Amino acid sequence: MNYRHAFHAGNHADVIKHVAVLAICDALTAKPAPLFALDTHAGRGLYALDSNSAQRTGEAEDGIGRLLAEAPANPLIQRYLQAVRACRQEHGRMAYPGSPWLLAHALRADDRIAACELHPEEAAQLKANFAGDARMAVHARDGYAAMKALLPPRLGEAKFGRGLVLIDPPYEAQLEEFDTALSALREALGRWPQGCYVLWYPIKLRRSLQSFYRRAATLPAKSVLVAELLVRPDDSPLLMNGSGLLILNAPFQLDEKLGPALRALAEALGERKPQWHLEWLRAPA
Template sequence: MNYRHAFHAGNHADVLKHIAVLALCDALTAKPAPLFALDTHAGRGLYPLDGNSAQRTGEAEGGIGRLLAEAPKQPAIGRYLAAVRACRAEHGPAAYPGSPWLLAHALREDDRIAACELQPEEAAQLKHHFDNDTRVAVHARDGYTGMKALLPPKLGATRFNRGLVLIDPPYEAQLEEFDTALGALRDALARWPQGTYVLWYPIKRRRSLQSFYRRAATLPAKSVMTAELLVRADDSPLRMNGSGLLLLNAPWQFDRTLDAVLPVLARTLGETADASAAIAWLKQGD
């Protein structure tokens, strides 16, 4: 696998994903019972946006850079920007937090986090970042096999009845990745049906995702929805024009949270007049 997230850290896709992750953590921690969070493709957890990789693409400027400059007055976006600033206060003015850092930032002392990363160098960096955080277990392994091994979650005598699974693969196999991800979700739901699951996916041409939407709607979850952000028209197969989140068993009224966020992101991060955002229910719970 050749993918390195350092080239793309802080871009518009990260902004969408990380705002949603923090909002999900806040919704889930509203209840006192401990949570388990699994990040299946965790990366290194922390990225320097002044490093060669990020500077080479410049993608962060159109994502977190633009959002920090505009600082929209919207609560979920403000929550995310505060987390980024907290990360920079700890790690330097150019630091950007990956999803494992954000999970550790948002969750509580009695919650537990498992982070899987297959690439040895990335896994070593991830482990280094969390050496002193006993809540976080780093697994140098494939994230899909990690789902099989770690779900349903149990640590000692503690069984976790609630929690979050974030699946953020690199899509090096392109559309074939959807087959793998949907199969992993179906298997995970059979073993831990009460979990909240989030699958991030890139959007080039939306019409190529129709089969994915149809199959996602058949997953054995109580609810299935998508939240998508396009920064330009979805008419080019050669670049990522936007991205989406497939959310299974999202907390009650979480669609309202995203409905307030997405138009603001489209206005702030959009690169052309064709920028757009939308929520769609594929299966709506009772």
């Protein structure tokens, strides 16, 4: 496995993913019962945008860099920017929070988080970054295998009735990754049907995703929502023109909040003819 998220931290894909993750966390924590969060492909959880890796690609400049400069007034985006600023107050002005950091700061003292990372160096850094957080369990293991081992989640004899599973794989072999992810989601829903599941995916040519949409719509979830952001026209097979989130069992009214946020992100981050898309593949009953 050669993928390192440090090259892409803070890009437009991170922006849509992290805006949505925080919105879901806030919706889930509105109720008092404790939560469980599983981050299957966690990376190191904290990045420096002035590192050689980040500087080599410069992707953050057109993602979080542009968003901080424009700071759209949308409440979900403002919530995300507040989290980024809080991370920088704690770790330096060029720090950027990965999803484990956002989960740790959005969830509560009685919630629990499991973060998985297969790459040995990234897993070691992830463990070091969260060594002082008793809520965070770091697993140096395959995230899909962890979905089988850790779901349904337990704390002693107690079960967690609600929570979030974030699946953010590298898509080094894109079509095969879709097969693996959908299979893992189907099995996980059988183990923990009440969880909210979020699968991030890249978009190069959107028309190539039709089979993925059809198969996702058959998953045994109460609802299936797609949220997408394209920052450039969908006409190049060589670039990641955008990315999307497959959200299963979305919290109540998440779509109503995400729509305006996606529109604002397209306006702030788009290059040529940006687009956003929000669609229920299966609407909640």
